[in-house]
Amino acid sequence: MPPKLPKPEELANVNYKPPKKWWQKGTAEIKEGFWCFGSRPKYLQAVDMPNPREWKPTDEDWKLPDNWREIFLEGMAERLQKYRSFHLFMDICVRCGACADKCHFYLGTGDPKNMPVLRAELLRSVYRKYFTPSGKLLGKIAGARELTPDVLKEIWTYAFQCTECRRCSVFCPYGIDTAEITIIARELLNLLGLNTDWIMGPVANSYRTGNHLGLEPHTIKSNIDFMLDDIETVTGIKVEPSFNRKGAEILFVTPSGDLFGEPGIYTCMGYLMLFHELGLDYTWSTMAAEGGNFGFFTSNDMAKKLAYKIYSEAKRLKVKWILGGECGHMWRVWNQYFDTWHGPADFLEAPVSPITGTRFENAKGSKLVHIAEFTSDLIRHKKLSLDPTRNDHLQVTFHDSCNTARGMGIFEEPRYIINNTCNHFYEMPENTIREKTFCCGSGSGLNAGENMEQRMRGGFPRANAVQYVKERHGVNMLANICAIDRATLKPLMDYWVPGVNVAGVHELLGNALIMKGEKERVIDLRGEPLPGKEGA
Amino acid sequence: MALNNLLKEKEAVILKRWFDAILETYAPETANQLRQVHDPFANPASQSIRQCIEGIFRKITGQIFTEKDSLSLENMLKLRAIQDITPSQAVSFVFFLKMIIRDELKNEAYSAALYNKLLSLESEIDETALLCFDLYVKHRQKIYELKSEEIKRAAFMLLRKSNQQPCSMEER
Secondary structure, eight states: OOOOOOOHHHHHOOOOOOOOOOGGGOOOOOOTTTOOOBOOHHHHHHTTOSOOOOOOTTSSOOOOOTTHHHHHHHHHHHHHHHOHHHHHHHHOOOOOOTTGGGOHHHHHHOOGGGSHHHHHHHHHHHHHHHHOHHHHHHGGGGTOOOOOHHHHHHHHHHHTTOOOOOHHHHHOTTOOOHHHHHHHHHHHHHTTTOOBHHHHHHHHHHHHHSSTTOOOHHHHHHHHHHHHHHHHHHHSOOOOOOBSOTTOSEEEEOOTHHHHSTTHHHHHHHHHHHHHHHTOOEEEOSSSOOOOOGGGGTOHHHHHHHHHHHHHHHHHHTOSEEEEOSOSHHHHHHHHTHHHHHOOOTTSOOOBOTTTOOBOGGGTTTOEEEHHHHHHHHHHTTOSOBOGGGGTTOOEEEOOOHHHHHHHOOOHHHHHHHHHHOSOBOOOOGGGSGGGOOOOSOOTTOOOSTTHHHHHHHTHHHHHHHHHHHHHHOOOEEEESOHHHHHHHHHHHHHHSTTOEEEEHHHHHHHHBOOTTOOOOOBOTTSOBOTTOTTO | OOHHHHHHHTHHHHHHHHHHHHHTTSOHHHHHHHHHOOOTTTOHHHHHHHHHHHHHHHHHTTOOOOHHHHHHHHHHHHHHHHSSOOHHHHHHHHHHHHHHHHHHTTTTTTSHHHHHHHHHHHHHHHHHHHHHHHHHHHHHHHHHHHHHHHHHHHTHHHHHHTTSSOSSTTTO
């Protein structure tokens, strides 16, 4: 007898309610669009990191060493002792939920495990089981759980669904920095060779060539030559920067994305024009041509190792101080870690602007000055001639990058530059900017292509705020001071808010800057006609 | 009473039930958050759902379907296209409306005059679901386009050097 067929009304009766799952079970669903490719062995071998092998996150067997559990737990014990903050963060959370709806990934995915509290709980439950008497004795009742392969996979999945943006920490009444928990979780995973290709590639490249993209010195120079040709086309001025010049006053370092990708190169053109106009005694380095530090997304030791190339190069070139371009996590690392790792940098001098005489007291330890501070100081002292009408076709809003905003408190400087180079600037709503800024959704090494859906989810709250100012004020340009933002906000805008473009603040400055001896400008740095010069 | 008037009378109840039915498809913690937080910037997903269902309701009840409504429909499907759900789940929310309207009008719907109108209203809901499916597919395709465009942007200088992009500004 044939099986009984369901009636139409039975077929239509679909239950859309998700099944109730007990979160502590550890369900490691590795789903398309969420994960980044596992690191290729050659990258791990290049920097001598553990367990190099071919693996894919969707494989059942992750080819872990036999004693993986011991390695993980010993690593955890070591870090609990080493970092008091980590130990505290494991203990003091009362699960009040203040952070729960502050995470852009939670708002975009709707997955409760992306609530910062629950994401941290994935690791905390393991901590309780192995490091607290209550967890050892009471197990599940005390919120503790065994470190099983599924739990490990779950920790991996969610450690790479956090951009370490620290928005949740702004709202935590205890000041728990969930980003730091993610950082440690990733460190522990790295002990087992569980990292992503998109992070390890730049780490290995940086170690070998001094930059993420693996650009050789001649490539860096020829890329900048292309930009110099473009600057000459726009302004009629031939800019001639120097490379690896010993005895220059300042070493300039920017993320290598500005040297290669679009629209980063337009920001780089802005730097080149500014320095030329000032007659600044500075040099580029082709050996330390990278401000970014993807080592920061693997382990403290790797980040420290890669960071030193900047100081080492400054020492070799005998410069006085270091100026850094527009970047996010580069500045988090420079501002918060450099001094601790390698300071005091007493082979350098306390930075003083050669143009205005301003002493950058905040940077007297690390000797690292942010270009937004440097440029806003120039504008404040009226050292630049600017024509903001050249940006009149732009209705600009500003995205505070998580790292420069929450990591170092740079709020006013970029806004000051924008207000002096553009006539139309509009802020996004108060709870989406400054220290409460929403992440681009692609930071901390998550800006790969294979997880594009996840990036669009993570960037949804940011895009939503941009859409608001677009509807209200006709905003068509999203300015920022971060190379990853420049790369990743573009697809985010193309998806959520088509018609809004993305630019670095120094691109806007390059357009507005009146240079001595320049020809009449008719096009901007992208080769587009300036307002009122369409027929020229 | 005309069907549209009846629906307008019950608009608040229908929209609430529809919103709740959509939230039921999320995890309970997320549903609570979507229900409770009303700030459009702190809770953009909730705002997208609300605006979208209000727009669709206006459309099927013969009210003016504005450009803003069209944008909110786009936004909802953009969200559904990237969330971790199947294509059928992504557009399923439209069909919830049918069930809710049938239930809300169960006492009135069987009068002969209203019954025919209800059938054509349901056809309109079906059409809206098809429109949503088109939007869903459009945004899924957009994801792949974003991936390829991003690769081109990241290798912009390489493409210029290999003459795959205009080499200089004059050539552009």
